[in-house]
Each structure stands twice: as C-alpha cells, then as structure tokens.
Amino acid sequence: MKKSSILLNGLIKENPVLVLVLGTCPTLAVTTMAINALGMGAATIFVLTFSNLVISLLRNVIPNTVRIPCYIVVISTFVTIVGLVMQAYLPAIYSALGVFLPLIVVNCIILGRAEMFASKNTPLDSTLDGIGMGLGFTLTLFIMASIREILGFGTFLGFDITFGVLKPLSILSQAPGGFFVFGVLMALSVFVQRKMGKKEIKTEISCEACGLCKDKTACDGCKNREEAAQ
Amino acid sequence: MKELLIIFFTAIITQNVVLSRFMGICPFLGVSNKTKSAVGMGFAVTAVLVLATLVTYPISNLILIPNGLSFLNTIIFILVIASFVQMLEMFLRKFIPPLYSALGIYLPLITTNCAVLGITLINIEDFSTMAQLPHALVNALGAGIGFLMAMVIFSGVRTRLSSKKIPESFKGLPITLVAAAIVAISFMGFSGVIDGIFGAESSGFPFIVG
Numbered sequence: 338m339k340k341s342s343i344l345l346n347g348l349i350k351e352n353p354v355l356v357l358v359l360g361t362c363p364t365l366a367v368t369t370m371a372i373n374a375l376g377m378g379a380a381t382i383f384v385l386t387f388s389n390l391v392i393s394l395l396r397n398v399i400p401n402t403v404r405i406p407c408y409i410v411v412i413s414t415f416v417t418i419v420g421l422v423m424q425a426y427l428p429a430i431y432s433a434l435g436v437f438l439p440l441i442v443v444n445c446i447i448l449g450r451a452e453m454f455a456s457k458n459t460p461l462d463s464t465l466d467g468i469g470m471g472l473g474f475t476l477t478l479f480i481m482a483s484i485r486e487i488l489g490f491g492t493f494l495g496f497d498i499t500f501g502v503l504k505p506l507s508i509l510s511q512a513p514g515g516f517f518v519f520g521v522l523m524a525l526s527v528f529v530q531r532k533m534g535k536k537e538i539k540t541e542i543s544c545e546a547c548g549l550c551k552d553k554t555a556c557d558g559c560k561n562r563e564e565a566a567q
Numbered sequence: 568m569k570e571l572l573i574i575f576f577t578a579i580i581t582q583n584v585v586l587s588r589f590m591g592i593c594p595f596l597g598v599s600n601k602t603k604s605a606v607g608m609g610f611a612v613t614a615v616l617v618l619a620t621l622v623t624y625p626i627s628n629l630i631l632i633p634n635g636l637s638f639l640n641t642i643i644f645i646l647v648i649a650s651f652v653q654m655l656e657m658f659l660r661k662f663i664p665p666l667y668s669a670l671g672i673y674l675p676l677i678t679t680n681c682a683v684l685g686i687t688l689i690n691i692e693d694f695s696t697m698a699q700l701p702h703a704l705v706n707a708l709g710a711g712i713g714f715l716m717a718m719v720i721f722s723g724v725r726t727r728l729s730s731k732k733i734p735e736s737f738k739g740l741p742i743t744l745v746a747a748a749i750v751a752i753s754f755m756g757f758s759g760v761i762d763g764i765f766g767a768e769s770s771g772f773p774f775i776v777g
Contacts, residue, residue, distance in 0.1 A: 358740065361596065362681050366589035406649055413642040421638060436685050436692070439641040443681045445593060512587045513751040520737075520744030528736040 343462055347469030353446045354477040355526040360446040364478060365515040366437050371494050374482035376430035378475025380423065380438060382468065384415045385447050389455040389467035396456050408451045413442045446474060477522075484518055485509050571705045573765050578709025581758055584682050585717040586751040591682030595718060596743055598673070605722035606715070611673040613711025616683055618655065619648050620707040623687045628697050637691075644687055649678045686710045721750055 353359045360381075367377045391411050392399075399407045420438050423431040431438065441447065450470055455463040486492055489510030491499035499505065508514050530538050582588060585595045591612065598608045623644050631637050656674040659667040677683060690703040724746050733742050 361592040362589055365592060406646065409645055409649060410642065413645055417638060417641055420641070436688050439688055440590075440681045440685055442641055442645050443679045443684055445679065448679060508752070511755065512589070513748040513755065515589065516744050516748035516751055520741045520748065523744065524734075524736045524741035527739075527741060531736065 340462070340465055343465045344469040347466065347471070347473040348476065349473070351470075352473045352477060352526070353449075353470050354474060355523055356530070357446075357449070358523075359449050360444050360474060361519075362440065363437050363444060364481065365519055367434055368478055368482035368485055368515060368518075369489070369510050370433070371479060371482045371486050373430060373433045374478035375475065376423070376427060377434055377437065378471070378478050380416075380419045380434075381441060381444065381446070381474055382471030383419050384412060384441055385450060385471040385474075386464055386467035387415050388412045388447055389450060389463040390460055392451045392455040393458060393460040393463035399456075404452075404456065405448075408448060409442065412447050412451070416441045446470060481518055481522060484522075485514055489514060569765065571701065573761060574702055575705050575709040576764070577761055578706050579713040579716065580754065581761055583713045583717055583754055584686065584710040585714055586747070586754045588685070590685040591680050591714055594673075594677075594680055595714075595721065596740065596747070599718050599722045599725055602719060602722040602726070604673075605718040608673045609711075609715025609718045612677060612680065612682060612714050613708065615648075615652060615655065615674070615677050616686055616707040616711040616714075617704060619651060619683055619687055620690055620703050622651055623647055624690060624694075624700055624703050625697070627691050628695075640688065640691060641684075645678075645684055648683055648687070652678050682710065682714060717750070717754075721747065724750060 347353060351357055354361075354364050363377055363381075367373045388408070388411050392408055395407070395411075416439060419441075420431075423434075423438065450466060454466045458466070483493065486494075487498065488506050489508070491497060491503060491505035506514075509518065527538055578584070584590050585592065594608050594612070599605045626643060626647065627637070627640060631639060631643065652674055656667075659674075686707055690706055693706070694700075694703050725743065728742060728746055737745070
C-alpha cells in the first residue's frame with residue numbers, strides 16, 4: 338500500500354468515528370466546546386501514534402494469547418504520559434476533559450487499530466496509520482464540537498459570534514444534543530457514502546469496539562457480520 | 568444513610584452513566600436490540616462495577632496513594648479489571664453454570680467498557696478515604712442500576728423503532744442515536760427530583776459533578 342494512502346485513509350475513507358464507528362464515548366462526551374475537542378484529538382493522536390509504533394515493533398514478540406493485556410499496558414502507559422503532560426501545561430483542558438482523558442485507554446479506536454493494523458504491519462506503516470486515524474478522529478470531533486458550540490453556546494473557540502442577536506439553543510450543549518448531532522452527522526455520512534456508490538456501509542457498532550469479543554453471539558453487530566460473511 | 572441514598576439516586580437518575588455521563592455507549596447501542604440481552608448486559612455490568620470498586624478502591628487508597636503512586640491509577644485499574652473479569656468468568660463457568668449462561672457471555676465485553684474504568688476512577692476522585700468505601704460502592708451500584716435501567720428502556724424504544732419506516736440514510740445507528748437523544752431528554756426531566764425528595768441542600772454535594 339502507498340504510504341500517502343495509509344495516512345489519508347483514516348481522514349475520510351476510513352474515518353474512525355463516522356465510517357468505522359469506533360470511539361463513540363469520547364465523541365459524545367467532549368464535543369461541547371471546540372477547544373476541548375482539539376485537546377482530546379491531540380491526546381488521542383499522540384497515544385494512537387506511539388502505541389501503534391510500539392505495538393508494531395513488538396508484534397513478533399507478544400504471544401498471541403496474551404496480546405490484549407499487552408496492548409492495554411502499552412496504551413495505558415502513553416495515556417498516563419499524555420495525562421501528566423496535559424495536567425502540567427494545559428490545566429484548563431485537562432480539567433475540562435476530566436475522566437475522559439484516562440478513558441482513552443479503553444477508547445475502541447486505539448485498541449481496534451492495534452488489533453486490526455499495528456499487529457500486522459511494519460512500524461512505519463503503523464505510525465502513519467496512527468497519525469491518519471488520529472487526524473480523522475480529531476477532524477470529526479472538531480466538526481461536531483463546532484456545531485454544538487456554535488448552536489449551543491453561540492460561541493466559536495470561545496469567541497461570541499451571535500452579537501447578542503440570537504439566543505443559543507442550550508440543549509445542544511447538553512447530553513441529548515450530543516446524541517442528536519452525532520446521529521445527524523452519521524446520517525449525513527451514510528448519505529454521502531451512498532451517493533458515492535459505496536456498497537458496504539457500516540451502520541452498527543463494530544465488533545472491534547469490544548476488543549475482547551469472544552462469543553460472537555453476544556452482540557448483534559458481530560452476528561450480522563458473521564452471517565454476511567457466510 | 569441519607570447521604571448514601573442521595574448518592575444512589577443521583578447515580579441512577581440525574582448522573583445516569585450512559586445518558587448524562589456518556590460512558591458505556593458501545594454496549595448501550597450495540598447490545599440493546601433485544602430486551603433479554605439488554606437485561607443480561609445490565610446485570611453483568613452492575614456486578615462487575617460493584618466488585619471492581621471493591622477491589623480497586625482499597626488498592627488505590629491503601630497502596631497507591633500512601634506511596635505517592637496515584638499516577639499509576641489508570642494502568643493498575645485496567646489490569647486489575649481485566650484480570651478480575653477473566654477470573655469472574657472462570658468462576659461462574661465452573662461453579663454457577665446457570666448464571667454463567669445468563670451473564671457470562673457478556674463478561675468479556677465488559678473489560679473495555681469505559682463505564683467500569685470510568686466509575687472506578689471517578690470514585691477515587693470523589694471519595695478520598697477508606698471510610699468512604701460504602702459511598703463508593705453505593706455509587707458503583709447506582710451507576711450499574713442506572714445503566715441497566717437505560718438499557719432496558721432503550722431496548723423498548725428500539726423494538727418500536729424496528730417496525731417503523733425510516734429514511735434510508737437514517738437506518739441503523741443514526742436513528743438509534745436520535746432516539747437516544749429523546750430518551751436523554753426524558754432523563755433530564757428528573758433533574759430536580761433529587762432536590763425535591765431530599766431537600767435542596769443535597770444539590771450542593773461535591774460528588775455531583777456537572
């Protein structure tokens with residue numbers, strides 16, 4: 338595969354949030370303000386890139402049966418590093434992200450890419466994949482957070498843009514707004530994919546999201562995929 | 568006692584783990600197709616949440632914090648939860664097969680459920696001493712029951728949705744998310760209930776984080 342296509346894959350074609358449907362929890366939780374989305378995106382890019390690199394370097398060393406715990410240790414090490422750095426230099430974003438910063442450990446995107454890509458590819462490709470996927474995640478989060486911030490608070494990156502004329506729809510900045518905006522964005526993404534003539538459009542939570550899915554009958558997403566594969 | 572009740576009901580209703588804290592969205596959207604699997608997943612998460620708190624809270628308060636190692640919280644917790652879930656699965660399979668067939672299949676999915684890691688981490692932040700272990704446990708239990716409740720309610724909504732005509736682009740996850748938004752709005756209606764039952768002073772509790 339061409340290096341540039343690995344990098345660009347994650348941005349649009351295999352956008353982790355809208356196309357692969359991974360990492361829904363942080364997508365909903367931190368997108369109240371555009372600046373928080375950028376902070377979360379930066380943290381995820383860092384963790385994703387370095388964990389992909391390290392896991393790819395170790396891919397021939399890690400025994401297959403204990404690979405998931407090994408991945409989790411690598412990932413949580415980088416999450417701890419990024420948490421300490423953010424606490425020191427970006428305390429405002431650190432407290433805004435709150436518990437969702439340590440929760441990057443269980444972010445399905447990172448474990449999913451480790452399992453799907455980094456464990457099978459060379460370190461350079463894995464690093465590029467990490468950067469691309471991280472950028473795709475950040476881009477989606479930023480778009481969603483911009484919509485919610487502009488409509489919910491009437492501000493963009495902290496600047497007032499309503500000029501006192503319009504009243505913000507505060508429900509969009511609260512929990513229901515997260516679900517709603519995400520649903521509409523996803524419908525838009527499905528619409529665009531359909532118009533582009535893509536056959537297989539994912540509109541269920543993916544199996545990679547579970548990471549440890551052993552029994553394929555437990556979740557309907559896996560079952561549907563199994564049936565489709567047969 | 569009143570404090571514990573406030574924590575319990577806040578965790579279930581106003582700070583519902585799925586609908587207002589946005590944790591455990593993957594199983595909430597992935598396993599809520601049928602009420603039966605929603606109930607199984609809900610009980611499995613509740614059990615793991617309470618037992619994981621019982622294990623991680625003492626580890627943090629007795630070992631990590633006194634030794635200045637609290638930055639290791641995340642790594643230790645996720646490893647403890649992962650191995651604990653594995654052990655629980657093995658135990659249930661060997662000793663309580665009926666319970667295993669009801670809950671066991673959901674257990675492997677729970678390790679990477681952010682609700683479990685999230686609530687155990689939040690417990691460490693909100694409660695600080697070993698004497699507050701009951702508070703932490705009640706918070707975990709409330710979060711688990713809140714998750715169960717949200718799952719069951721939502722599986723009902725999805726059953727209704729499945730028989731409706733839906734625009735092509737909204738089929739599947741998009742319409743599910745829009746439905747979840749409406750369920751979340753209905754949960755917002757509970758926001759004054761805790762104050763109403765326990766008196767206005769309860770809203771000032773430090774552990775009710777926005």
